[in-house]
Amino acid sequence: LDELEAGGMSLSQVRVVIAAGGHEPASDEENLLKIGKESAARVAWELHDPDGDLVYGGESPSGIPLHINRTVMDADLKIGIGGITPHDSAGFSGGSKILVPGVAGTQSARYLHDLLKGARHRGGSIDNDFRRELDIITGRLGLNFIVNVILNHQRRVAHLFAGDRVLA
DSSP states (O other): HHHHOOOOOOGOOOOOEEEESSSSSOHHHHHHHHEEEEHHHEEEEEEEOOOEEEEEEEEOTTEEEEEEHHHHHHSSSSSSEEEEOTTTEEEEGGGGGTTTTTTOHHHHHHHHHSOOOOOSTTTOOOOOOOHHHHHHHHHHHHEEEEEEEEEESSSEEEEEEESSSTOO
């Protein structure tokens, strides 16, 4: 937030959208832990509702209709912040998953998970149809920057990657 402010952006222009995908919504207390109490006091924030206010974002390369959170799609600058953990379909979470399915509608997320071939097991290769499709979609929809962390066994940051959604 300090970097955005130093670059001339008013924090009144910033809105944090918690990309819960289709997972059970976290409590406000849990969400404040993700955002940080100081940050939450400085900017507006909301929890993504996969059945809420969505806009049509076109079709994926395989023809899946994409319905995406309106707040995110209306943003001029989209920055994703998340973690990298083993994932059944994508090989690993992180990167493009923060946008799709992170802030996608329920139907779009289900189609993506059900119709595309992914990794065969958690922590498998990221060289799979599911991950390739997500990377193309987020390129089209405009995920500008990503910050991914890897936590150690004590849930402390072991490594941080930032930059391009695929490379980081």
